[in-house]
Amino acid sequence: xxxxxxxxxxxxxxxxxxxxxxxxxxxxxxxxxxxxxxxxxxxxxxxxxxxxxxxxxxxxxxxxxxxxxxxxxxxxxxxxxxxxxxxxxxxxxxxxxxxxxxxxxxxxxxxxxxxxxxxxxxxxxxxxxxxxxxxxxxxxxxxxxxxxxxxxxxxxxxxxxxxxxxxxxxxxxxxxxxxxxxxxxxxxxxxxxxxxxxxxxxxxxxx
Numbered sequence: 001x002x003x004x005x006x007x008x009x010x011x012x013x014x015x016x017x018x019x020x021x022x023x024x025x026x027x028x029x030x031x032x033x034x035x036x037x038x039x040x041x042x043x044x045x046x047x048x049x050x051x052x053x054x055x056x057x058x059x060x061x062x063x064x065x066x067x068x069x070x071x072x073x074x075x076x077x078x079x080x081x082x083x084x085x086x087x088x089x090x091x092x093x094x095x096x097x098x099x100x101x102x103x104x105x106x107x108x109x110x111x112x113x114x115x116x117x118x119x120x121x122x123x124x125x126x127x128x129x130x131x132x133x134x135x136x137x138x139x140x141x142x143x144x145x146x147x148x149x150x151x152x153x154x155x156x157x158x159x160x161x162x163x164x165x166x167x168x169x170x171x172x173x174x175x176x177x178x179x180x181x182x183x184x185x186x187x188x189x190x191x192x193x194x195x196x197x198x199x200x201x202x203x204x205x206x207x
Contacts, residue, residue: 003048005118010035010072012054012080020052020080020110027111038072045076050098050117052110055081071097075193078117080110096197099123099159116159122196123159145186152179156192 007030009021017034024032035041038053045051051073071077075098092100098117101110113123145153148169155165162176169176184190187198 004031005029005114006046006049007032007052007114008035008041008049009033009052010038010041010054017054020054023107024052024110024114029111030114038070041072043072045073048118049073049076050114051077052114053077053079055079074098075120076117078113078123096193098193113159119161121159121161121192122157124157124196145183149179149183149186152176153183153195156180157196 007021007024009017009024009032011017014036017036021032021034024030038051041051051071053071053073071079071092075096077097078099078101079092079097080101080103099113099122101113101123116123151169152165155168160168162173162180165176166173180192183195187195189195189198
């Protein structure tokens with residue numbers, strides 16, 4: 001039996017925050033609480049905790065386009081937004097935020113995103129997966145990646161497990177692990193989160 005995932009829904013307008021928390025409580029894998037402000041969350045987070053941070057009109061009385069969204073929890077943070085500017089989203093991804101989830105997506109996708117981040121992965125919507133693929137195809141450091149490695153990286157960025165990637169590509173889990181090890185070695189990293197961040201940095205340059 002998988003351990004429970006502690007989910008903290010933080011920020012945003014109260015009605016919005018409570019609605020998302022109530023929806024997530026329908027998932028038996030989650031224990032859900034809320035925090036009016038991300039700044040009220042005690043850090044560091046326990047290993048089994050994911051922060052679902054709302055960046056939406058009404059957060060702290062301002063539109064997020066008029067203030068920077070400052071994520072709490074680093075790689076354990078999933079930011080939900082419908083208006084976050086693209087350049088700000090990329091900035092947050094480069095800081096190793098766990099993921100960005102667009103409000104238009106479904107509740108089942110939100111649950112998948114939380115599971116992905118809880119297991120140490122990332123959650124990126126299609127636009128950012130495309131950026132990663134472009135980075136691998138266009139950055140000098142990424143030019144040595146094979147088609148298989150690009151495929152695996154895209155699925156890693158999508159929050160898939162090794163088993164899910166193996167099923168999608170029609171290969172064994174051991175082959176997926178071997179491909180990930182080659183990716184880690186080429187990128188000079190040790191974790192999936194670091195891998196995604198490094199490829200983004202190759203594409204976008206240093207902060």
